[in-house]
Amino acid sequence: MKTTTVNSLIAIEKVESEAWLDMYAAAPDSYVTSSKTSYARLGTSVGLADQGVPIAEFNRVLGLGIAEPLSEEGLDQAIAWMNEHASELYSLQIPPTALPDMIHEWIQAKGFKRTGRGWAKYYRDSMPVESHPMPTTLEVRLVEPHHATDFGYAAQVGFGFPESLISWFSALAGRPKWRVYVAYEANHPVACGAMFIDKNWAWLGIDATLPDYRGRGAQNALIKQRLTDGIALGVTGFTAETGQPPEGQEDTNKSYCNYHRAGFNRVYVRPNYMKVD
Known part of the structure; x- marks a missing residue:
């Protein structure tokens, strides 16, 4: 695969953010009410909240600092929105292209800590698709x-x-x-x-x-x-993500292997920052 450009890295983050934002917009009113689901554009980033599903996948901020440099005030506004709407187990996800570089320092100073191994983000171009050597009967x-x-x-x-x-x-x-x-x-x-x-x-x-x-x-x-x-x-560009397996154990993670087998390459690992009690 050719070297992934900065514009491609930004596009990877944007299409994921738009997908999740639109998915939240599709939620039926009855579900929104019962599960206390909400979403918002927070400047150029996206906030997702679902108190009925208290896991980071459904309670997080995506795209911080990707379209334009984030200000500390903008970060404070995103955190305030999440504190009001999301499960306590929400995360801030910071891609490698996020600006300014001091975002990580700001987040840690506000009581957040990098947790887990992060998410492996994949990219694939439009090269022809090869068949799996053992086709499924499904x-x-x-x-x-x-x-x-x-x-x-x-x-x-x-x-x-x-x-x-x-x-x-x-x-x-x-x-x-x-x-x-x-x-x-x-x-x-x-x-x-x-x-x-x-x-x-x-x-x-x-x-x-x-x-x-x-x-x-x-x-x-x-x-x-x-x-x-x-x-x-x-x-012309496809992206997906999985949890990042422990180093040296990538071959034991089925989701990780499925995407690599299909021609995807991991282009970065996106860390999760969560509030420290």
Whole structure:
């Protein structure tokens, strides 16, 4: 792969931010009310909050300092919004292109600490997609709105989320910029994956497989189908992310290996900063 440019790194962050922002905008009113879900553009960054799902994936700030240098006042405003709306377990995610460099110092001075191993961010261009050496027997289908609950069900069960999230994930089927896919055994939904396309960039996410069907190649097939369809639609840059495995153990992480096998390369690890008690 060619060296990833700064503009590409910024685009990787932007398309992910826009995907999550639009996903929150799609949440049904009943879910928003019951789970206390909210989202906002915080200057050039994005704030996501879901008190009903108190994990960092659903409670975080993305894109701090990527479109233009962040001011300390802007950081304070983002933190204040999160303190008001998000679960206590929220995170601030800082990409390598964030400006100014002192963002990390500001965050730590405000009581935040880098936690965990961070998120591995991947990039892939539009080179042809190769077939997996061991094709799955599962059938991957693009989900139309009348089968939306198949996607919602696979995502909810695959991730082990509350049943209330079925309606939220289902709302993405047929939504502009989104294409959602399900892997079926016969007509039973057993795995899923989504693709959000904004201009010529695509974000791949919501990759989930029911426990009894893991290890059968569903995610390899779902990644291939999304890449194939995205390339046909004119996408030139794809991105995705997984948790960063421990050093030296990357080959034991299935999600990490699935994306590398599909031609993605890890371009950076994005740290999470969380409030220290």
